[in-house]
Amino acid sequence: MRYLLLAFSVFAVAGISRASGVEKEKKIRTHEIRNAIFVKKIALEDSVKAYKKNRSGRSSFKDSLSGKLSPNTPFNLSMFPAVTLQQYVKGRFAGLNVQESSGEPGTNQTMFIRGAALPLLSPRHVYDAQPLVILDGMPLVNEHPFAYDIQQYNFNRIGPATNVLSNIDMDNIASVEVLSDVEATAVYGPQAANGIILLKSKLADTVRRVTFSSYIGYSPRPGITTINGNYENAFRQRFYDLYTTNGRNSEDEVYPIYLSDSLSAGYFGPSNWSDLYYRNAMSYSINASITGGTKRANFRFSLGNLQNQGVADQTAVNRYSTRFNINMRPVKWLLFSAMVNANRVERDRNRSLRDRFTQVNYFPDLSSPLSPNKDVYGNYLSLYKNGFDDNKTNIIDGYANLGLDLGLIRFDSRLAVNYNEGYRDIFYTRSLMQNTSYASNYYGFNQRFLLTNSAKYDKVFDSGNNFHLELGQSIQWDTYKYNNAYAYKGSSDFIKINLLFSDPNKPDEYLLPRAFPKELVFRFLDRTRSNLLSAYTTGNYSLNNKYSFSTTLRVDGSSNAQPTKRFFFSPTASIGWNLKNELFSKSKQISALDLKFGIGRIGRLNSYDNYAEGPQYMSNVGYTGNVTVPGYNAFAVLTRPYNFGWVGYGIPWAYSNQVNGTLSTAALDSRLRLAATIYSKTEKNLLFGVPDGAEYGYREFIKSGMSVRNTGLDVIVSGEIIRNPKNSWTSSMSFNVNKNRLKALPGDIQQVELSNRLLKVGESIDSYWLLQNDGIYESDAEVPVRNGEVMKFNGSLLKGGDPKWRDINGDNAIDNSDKVMMGHALPVLYGNFDNALTFGKWNLNLNFYYNLGRDIINQNMANRFDFINREGQSNINSVKEITFWEKTGDYSKYPLYNPWSTVLPYRPDQNLFLEDASFLKLRSLSVGYDLTKMARSKMKLQNLYIYTTINNVFTLTKYTGRDPELVDYTGYDTGYGLPIPRTFTLGVKMEL
Numbered sequence: 004m005r006y007l008l009l010a011f012s013v014f015a016v017a018g019i020s021r022a023s024g025v026e027k028e029k030k031i032r033t034h035e036i037r038n039a040i041f042v043k044k045i046a047l048e049d050s051v052k053a054y055k056k057n058r059s060g061r062s063s064f065k066d067s068l069s070g071k072l073s074p075n076t077p078f079n080l081s082m083f084p085a086v087t088l089q090q091y092v093k094g095r096f097a098g099l100n101v102q103e104s105s106g107e108p109g110t111n112q113t114m115f116i117r118g119a120a121l122p123l124l125s126p127r128h129v130y131d132a133q134p135l136v137i138l139d140g141m142p143l144v145n146e147h148p149f150a151y152d153i154q155q156y157n158f159n160r161i162g163p164a165t166n167v168l169s170n171i172d173m174d175n176i177a178s179v180e181v182l183s184d185v186e187a188t189a190v191y192g193p194q195a196a197n198g199i200i201l202l203k204s205k206l207a208d209t210v211r212r213v214t215f216s217s218y219i220g221y222s223p224r225p226g227i228t229t230i231n232g233n234y235e236n237a238f239r240q241r242f243y244d245l246y247t248t249n250g251r252n253s254e255d256e257v258y259p260i261y262l263s264d265s266l267s268a269g270y271f272g273p274s275n276w277s278d279l280y281y282r283n284a285m286s287y288s289i290n291a292s293i294t295g296g297t298k299r300a301n302f303r304f305s306l307g308n309l310q311n312q313g314v315a316d317q318t319a320v321n322r323y324s325t326r327f328n329i330n331m332r333p334v335k336w337l338l339f340s341a342m343v344n345a346n347r348v349e350r351d352r353n354r355s356l357r358d359r360f361t362q363v364n365y366f367p368d369l370s371s372p373l374s375p376n377k378d379v380y381g382n383y384l385s386l387y388k389n390g391f392d393d394n395k396t397n398i399i400d401g402y403a404n405l406g407l408d409l410g411l412i413r414f415d416s417r418l419a420v421n422y423n424e425g426y427r428d429i430f431y432t433r434s435l436m437q438n439t440s441y442a443s444n445y446y447g448f449n450q451r452f453l454l455t456n457s458a459k460y461d462k463v464f465d466s467g468n469n470f471h472l473e474l475g476q477s478i479q480w481d482t483y484k485y486n487n488a489y490a491y492k493g494s495s496d497f498i499k500i501n502l503l504f505s506d507p508n509k510p511d512e513y514l515l516p517r518a519f520p521k522e523l524v525f526r527f528l529d530r531t532r533s534n535l536l537s538a539y540t541t542g543n544y545s546l547n548n549k550y551s552f553s554t555t556l557r558v559d560g561s562s563n564a565q566p567t568k569r570f571f572f573s574p575t576a577s578i579g580w581n582l583k584n585e586l587f588s589k590s591k592q593i594s595a596l597d598l599k600f601g602i603g604r605i606g607r608l609n610s611y612d613n614y615a616e617g618p619q620y621m622s623n624v625g626y627t628g629n630v631t632v633p634g635y636n637a638f639a640v641l642t643r644p645y646n647f648g649w650v651g652y653g654i655p656w657a658y659s660n661q662v663n664g665t666l667s668t669a670a671l672d673s674r675l676r677l678a679a680t681i682y683s684k685t686e687k688n689l690l691f692g693v694p695d696g697a698e699y700g701y702r703e704f705i706k707s708g709m710s711v712r713n714t715g716l717d718v719i720v721s722g723e724i725i726r727n728p729k730n731s732w733t734s735s736m737s738f739n740v741n742k743n744r745l746k747a748l749p750g751d752i753q754q755v756e757l758s759n760r761l762l763k764v765g766e767s768i769d770s771y772w773l774l775q776n777d778g779i780y781e782s783d784a785e786v787p788v789r790n791g792e793v794m795k796f797n798g799s800l801l802k803g804g805d806p807k808w809r810d811i812n813g814d815n816a817i818d819n820s821d822k823v824m825m826g827h828a829l830p831v832l833y834g835n836f837d838n839a840l841t842f843g844k845w846n847l848n849l850n851f852y853y854n855l856g857r858d859i860i861n862q863n864m865a866n867r868f869d870f871i872n873r874e875g876q877s878n879i880n881s882v883k884e885i886t887f888w889e890k891t892g893d894y895s896k897y898p899l900y901n902p903w904s905t906v907l908p909y910r911p912d913q914n915l916f917l918e919d920a921s922f923l924k925l926r927s928l929s930v931g932y933d934l935t936k937m938a939r940s941k942m943k944l945q946n947l948y949i950y951t952t953i954n955n956v957f958t959l960t961k962y963t964g965r966d967p968e969l970v971d972y973t974g975y976d977t978g979y980g981l982p983i984p985r986t987f988t989l990g991v992k993m994e995l
Contacts, residue, residue, distance in 0.1 A: 075837070079848060081173035082929050082952055084220045084286055084988050086311050086320055088136065088168040089114055092200065094835045094852025094926050096181040097737035098717045099134075099200075104971040106983035108311045109320035109350045111166045113972055116183050116198030118713035118741040119829060120607075120659065120686050122768040123972040124757065126151050126160070131610055134198040135191065136168060139342060141402055141419040142194055143168070144451035147483035149611065153527050156361040156879060158979075161487055162445045163350060163394035163425040165320075170346040170398040170423075172307050174216050174290045175326055177205045183717070184680065185661035186601035189555045189575035190475075192537050193606035196659045204342065207303040207328045211295040212945070218990030220286040222314050225982050228890040229277055231375050232262050232270035238894070239870060246804060246901045259874060261371040274375040276885055279384060284312035284319075284984060296330075303328040315981040319351040336408050343401040350394045354387060357882045357979060362429065363489070367437045370875045372883035380885060386435040389496065391428065398423040413459045424448035429489075432496045440493040442519065444503045447485030454478045469545040477537045484530040490519035502526070531612050534562040551579035555603070563609040564656060565617065571656040575603025594669040601664075607657040607686070614690065614705065617652050648692045648703040655707055657688040674726060680717040686710060691749055694757075706749035711768055715741035731841045738834030743768050759912045761824060770824040771860065771974065774817070774913040775809040779898040789815040796906040804901030806908045806915070826917050828974030831856025846931040846950075852924055854967070859920040861964050862911045863978030864892045869909040871902040886978065893963045911975065920967035922960035928953045938993070946994040954986045 075095045085091045089112035093101035102113045119132045130148045137143070145168075150161050182188050182199040191199060239262075261270050292305035307324040324346040331339045352358070356373075360366050374380055402419035429443040457475040464470070488502035498518040503526075539557035546552075555575040564571075582596040609615070663682035669675065687710050692703035717739050725732040745768050748755060754763040761772035780786050782803040787794045787810075794801050796808065796817040811821040835852040866873060866880075873881050897915065900908035909915075931950035938947035960967050969980030 075179065077173050077176040077179055078992075079839075079929075080179065081176075081216070081992075082218075082931075082950055082988075082990060083173075083927055083954060084218060084288070084311065084952075084986055085173070086169050086309065086322070087112060087166045088171040088200070088202075089166070091171070091173055092179065092181070094850060094924070095837075096179075097719050097834065098183050098198075098739045099181050100739075100830060100833050100854075102970070102972065103968055103983060105969065105980035106313060106315070107318045107353055107981045108313050109165050109169055109348060111164065114200070115829065116181065117682060117684060117715060117717070117739065118743050119769065120197055120684070120713070121689055121709070121711055122745075122760075122762055123828075124760065126157050127610070129972050131607075132197055134200055135194045136200045136202070137191065138171070138202045138344075138400060139204050139402065140417065140455070141400055141421055141453060142191070142451070142479075143400065144421045144423070144449045144481060146423070146425075146449055147531065147610070149483065149529060149531055150447070150485050150487075153487070153529075154361075155364060158361055159358060161427075162447050162485065163396050163427045164352075165348055165350050165394060165396040165425060167396065167398055167423045167449070169320070169322060169348050169396075170324065170344065170400070171202065172290065172305075172309075172324055172326075174214075174307065175204055175292070175305055175344075176202055178203045184601055184663045184665065184682075185575055185603040185605065186553060186555070186577035186599075186663075189557065189573060189603050189605055190539060190541055192477075192535075192539070192557055192573070193559050193561070193571070193608045194535075196605045196607045204326075204328070204344075205292075205303060206340075207296065207301040207330045208294040209296055209298055209301045211293075213291070213293045213995035214993065215291045215995070216990065216992040217289040218287065218988045220311075220986045220988040222284040222286070222312070222984035222986045224277075224281040224283050224314050225984070227277055227281070229274040229375060230888050230890050231272070231274035232265070232267070234890070236262055236265075241899055242902050245899060246903060259370070269374040269376050269379045272376050274888055275377040276373075276375045276380045276888060278377050279381055280885055281315055282312075282317070284314045286311040286986065286988075292326075298332065300329070300331045302330070313981055314984040316353040316355070317351060318353055318981065321349045323347045338404075338406040338408070340404040340406070341402065344399070346398040348396040348398065350396070352392055352394055353981065354384070355884055355979065357879065357884065359431070360882060361879070362443065363431070363436070363441045363491075366877040366879075366882075369877055369881045369883070372887055373885045375885070375888035386432065389432040390430040390435065391499075393426070393428045395426045396423060397425075411460055411462060413461075415455075415457050415459075417453075417455045419453040419455075421451045421453075422448065428501070430499045434496075439491055440496055441489065441491055442493060442499060442502060443487070443489035444501050445485065445487045446503060447487075448483075450482045452480045467548060469543075471541075471543040473541045475537075475539050475541075477535075479535040479537075481533045481535075482530065483532075484528075486526075486528045488524065488526040490524040492520060492523055493518045532562070533608075533612060535608070536560040547584075549581045549584045551577075551581075553577050559606055561608055561656075563612050563615050565615050565652065565654050567653060568655045571606040571658065573604050573606055573658075575601070575605075577601035577603075592670055594671070594673040596668045597666070599665045599667075602662045603660075605659045605661065607659060607689075609657075609690070614650055614654055617650060648705045649696055649701050650705045654690070654705075655688050657686065657690065657707070660685045660687060674723040676719075676721045678717075678719045681715075682717070683712065683714045685712045685746065691755075693749055693752070693755065708747060708749035710746035711743060712746050713741055713743045715739060725840075729841075729843055731839075733839045735837045736834065738832060740832050741829075742831070743829075756819065761822070763824065766824050767827060769828040769974070771826045771828070771858070771917060772822045772824055772912065773826075773917060774806075774822055774910075775811075776913045776915040777807040777809055779900060780805050780807055787815060799905045801906065802901070802904065804899075804908075805904050805906055806898070806900055806913070808913070822912070825914060826858030826974075827856055828859075828972070829857060830854035830921075844933040844936075846929075846933070848927070848929045848931075849925065850927045852926055853922060855921045857920045857967070858974070859918050859962060859964065859967060859970050860911050860975045861892065861916045861918055862975045863964060864897070865909050865911040865916045866978070867892070867894075868897060868900075869902065869907070872907065884979070891965050891978070896963070918962050918964070920960065920962045920970070922958050922962065922967045924958045925956040926954065928956055944993055944995055946992070948992045950990050950992075952986075952988045952990070954988070955983055956985065 080091050083091060086108050089101045092099060093103065098117050100115045113129055114134055115132060116134045121128055121132055123129055126148045135142055151157055154161060180201040182201055188195040188199050265271050288309040290305060290307040292303060294303045296302055305326045309322045312319045326344045328342045373383060400421040402417055404415060404417040407414040425447055427445040431441040433440045455477040457473060460472045462470045486503050490502055500518050502524065537559045539555060541555040543553040557573040558570055560570040577599060579597060579599040582598055583593055587593045587596060661684045663680055665678060665680040667678040688707045689709035690705055690707055691709040693706050695704045719737045721735040723733050745762055745764050745766060748764060754761060759772060780803050786801045792815060794815050808817045810817060811823060832855040833853060835850060838849045840847040929950055929952040931948055934947040934949060938944035964976050966983060968983060970976045
């Protein structure tokens with residue numbers, strides 16, 4: 004692929020050189036084409052002038068008010084060595100919060116616009132809170148979370164678990180916009196209830212143009228402090244000295260064997276495992292495109308390849324992409340456009356024990372962790388080479404559009420498709436799996452077809468008033484499917500079959516040996532479909548360039564809604580007032596002053612078809628320990644496991660009531676610009692599983708009636724501190740303040756306890772529910788006694804060496820009623836600070852972003868101190884990765900509790916491990932130089948720009964863990980996120 008790209012660019016250069024003999028004729032023809040009406044109407048690709056303007060970080064006042072900050076042009080974003088869309092937009096747009104819980108290339112990241120719409124209790128809820136990504140009018144389909152239903156743990160979705168938004172190549176994007184106001188999102192319907200990220204691609208052009216861009220990046224391995232058995236012994240010895248009689252072994256605890264022999268070189272020798280786990284990583288990207296044609300027909304074709312290595316655990320991603328756009332206009336009133344974007348993403352995943360054990364659904368002997376010695380650890384890694392873990396994802400999207408321009412009336416009809424499919428093939432040999440081989444095969448896809456039709460009427464009156472009316476209709480078909488199979492104890496490590504396309508009961512028919520016993524072969528498959536039928540009308544009227552009115556009326560029908568509640572009506576309205584023209588028309592200081600107010604209601608789709616079916620149950624046969632195949636005492640039984648919960652009749656649509664008001668202004672000849680939006684979003688009729696019905700075999704009842712409100716303020720400030728043709732300095736800042744509250748629960752209940760979470764009406768949905776820690780009881784005599792009764796924790800007597808947990812209700816007993824809600828898993832205030840400077844031909848861009856008011860539970864540190872309860876058991880809590888031999892955090896801040904205590908003193912649900920995770924990051928620093936003048940005179944290039952960037956430059960934070968970003972939606976830092984690397988890149992962009 005890379006050689007094909009190089010040949011493509013060389014061929015294009017040669018073509019330009021051969022054409023030099025007719026240079027004069029070409030210039031005349033190019034001039035005529037550039038001024039053609041066809042170009043004005045359909046060509047969206049940047050001109051040379053826009054190219055320079057984007058590079059300096061300037062944009063129009065209108066752009067800044069719509070939510071785009073001046074440095075955030077696709078040109079600038081493309082210089083960041085990103086793999087996914089979330090990485091491109093993180094820390095770049097007002098109101099958009101991106102959480103990157105791991106630096107592993109190609110993994111999923113989450114996005115929230117103006118807060119989370121519902122409590123984030125599972126991957127299902129995270130899926131329902133994500134914004135809609137629209138590419139060229141096509142709402143992109145994401146990976147459905149229904150496959151989590153067959154998993155024991157929710158760390159990763161089965162299959163490749165590759166971010167399907169890794170198909171976005173910023174070199175092919177013409178504009179990026181975040182839509183969050185209700186009047187902007189309502190026209191896109193219920194899928195846009197969480198906001199929109201709107202992407203528009205570079206389209207075909209009549210001008211013959213060849214572009215080429217490439218960068219190479221280097222990420223140094225992170226510096227860490229490694230430990231070995233000596234350090235771990237010294238850490239644990241303090242507890243033995245305090246709480247055991249002989250300073251070593253107690254009667255109830257056997258000291259780990261791997262720490263008992265100080266002569267063992269594997270655990271007490273050199274701790275140099277990091278030489279094999281961390282590395283200096285390389286990355287590169289190469290893209291080329293060509294446009295050309297006439298005003299009757301033109302095209303754009305591009306090719307690209309990206310490789311990005313992670314700095315930890317040999318992770319990497321490799322993407323191949325191609326894109327083709329074409330426009331044809333046989334007559335001036337008829338336009339046909341089409342686009343196809345195809346991508347192949349291959350990902351090398353991490354080799355963590357946790358992910359492997361949860362994949363194979365059982366835990367081997369965990370009494371001894373991996374050795375920190377490089378030689379021993381290297382032998383373990385070599386066992387992976389005898390098997391494989393192949394992950395491949397294909398992503399395709401495209402459309403065909405037919406447009407009729409009849410003057411005042413225009414018609415458009417479009418058929419669009421978005422499809423992604425994933426494969427994961429695994430084989431672990433016996434030597435890696437304690438004499439039990441394992442094989443697994445996965446295939447799944449997510450598919451969306453969209454048919455839209457619209458009619459638009461535009462009228463400009465002699466008085467200067469404008470009227471726009473649009474009628475539209477759409478039909479959307481979504482299908483999600485997966486096939487998954489796994490097996491144990493193959494007959495030979497040399498026989499690796501595809502379980503999805505073979506039948507162990509019919510080896511002769513499929514010409515495959517029975518490699519795995521049929522009793523140990525398990526197959527799962529599922530498919531869910533949903534359809535969305537929509538019709539809308541939107542109208543806009545502008546009066547005297549002072550007042551504007553708009554309204555959108557939309558009706559949506561969803562197959563995932565119950566038959567009696569199939570359709571939902573969404574009205575939206577907005578008004579605008581141009582205060583500049585009304586009150587300050589003669590003012591030279593005020594360049595613009597606008598006030599806009601919007602109000603509306605947007606429906607929310609049910610992502611699961613189960614809700615449309617009413618009461619339901621399923622029966623399974625299987626064995627104990629499998630989440631979907633139950634049993635009793637290791638024998639298969641027939642059961643009715645209502646894990647999904649009882650679904651009743653009459654469930655209405657959930658919806659979002661939204662109100663927002665925006666004041667935008669520009670002063671000093673538009674050098675100073677500001678836009679401030681105050682908003683309120685209230686979610687109504689959200690579905691929630693209320694714990695109930697255990698006597699009937701149910702885990703919960705699915706009921707409607709949960710309500711969540713997000714209120715906040717978005718502010719964008721941008722100023723051109725220096726403005727002249729050669730030197731400029733544009734500085735921009737945005738921040739969002741967001742506050743959420745649980746307004747109601749189904750059935751007027753006031754609170755629900757869910758494990759270590761509490762949902763309470765009137766409180767934040769992202770708050771932790773924790774015990775308050777006030778120190779340590781140094782002796783039994785310090786434990787409070789009332790009426791002769793010693794204070795207890797959940798029925799266990801507190802003793803010396805136990806934590807001092809605050810007795811909130813004063814009943815001399817510590818339990819859940821003494822927990823309080825505190826902290827926030829999502830930031831209260833977040834934003835970015837950008838600076839774009841130009842000095843002659845030099846450009847300097849700096850991007851800072853920050854999170855304030857976010858708190859993290861440092862569970863990684865809690866696990867470190869809770870070594871007694873995590874030692875030698877065969878469960879997920881006992882897994883120790885190779886990073887167990889890495890020192891992180893500040894050990895001195897934690898009291899030395901009795902780790903053998905039955906009250907579990909180092910439990911994570913206490914404020915002892917709650918830390919302020921606020922941070923400020925210099926995310927990127929780039930320096931560029933414009934060589935266009937020299938390139939045009941000596942190399943016959945239209946544009947040439949070289950640049951270098953440093954990404955993830957530094958982080959300022961009080962958090963004692965590794966990185967305050969490496970935390971998922973739960974807010975618990977488990978220590979499993981791979982580090983986000985610091986990357987140095989050198990790149991070039993040119994136009995022939």
